[in-house]
Amino acid sequence: MRVLIAAAGRLGSQIAQVLAAAGNDVTIVEQDDARLAALAHVPRARPVAGDACDASFLEHADALSCDLVIAATGRDEDDLVISPIAKRAPAPR
Template identity: 65%
Template sequence: MNVLIAGAGRLGTQIAQVLSAARNDVVLMDNDDDRLAALQGRVPARLVSGDACDPALLEHSGALTADLVVAATGDDEDNLVISLLAKRHFSVPRVAARVNDSDNAWLFDERWGVDVAVPAATPLISLIEEATGATDTVALLRLSKAGVEVFETVITERSRTKGRALGEVALPDGTVVATIVRDGQPTAPDPAERLRPGDELLLVSHTAAEHEIHAAFQ
């Protein structure tokens, strides 16, 4: 699948990493050159600098052959313009757009070319399922070469593992924590690290099912 992602912030970057791992051809766009420079070598996607609201740049970045466009900038106006261009000008089959301000949610529909409107607080896996139309997270994120699957879980105020050390959590067999994303930054999974509300954990496993991962932490 050819994927074009506008916005290389935390959300856009995570989407690019996961969809690239699932063997999709991903282009990640942003108008912040410093942000893109920091991502060089860290994200297995083609990085393009510029304003994604520019039709010429969208075409240069692959909009004509894109199967999916994700408008994931931090500006709702930009996301709407990108979505409209993707759908009306480039006839992209599927367009997903991030809704930053809930008051603007009513705008994010087919009139603006949006197939899937996703609130900013939506977990990464759910967003990708919605954006791609996939209902099977495991199938989408299977890493066929390594024979493992990728899962995400988020620690909340209600999670029973809140405040517990990572090493105290009994994981399903064949499962390891790949990283903890805290305040937008990935950190090494130190067993002594105490889990906090808002922590996003990415795990890999070759045996566990999604409900087992959820049960271990929630």
């Protein structure tokens, strides 16, 4: 399964590690380079530096071809921006 996770905070990082360990291809979008660097050791995880609230950036990060998009920013306003972008994708979840 192809998964995109918006934000690599505590929750996003844990989700990425669990899903990658289960054999899923995980893309993690995060603005903070230090958080992305902390996930460099996670196999099957592709860290992408950028703003997950930017629709064109999410499309560039292949959000429209993912099976699952997770908005884990911890900020409702940002999660509400990300959700409609993911809804345009053919992702079943």
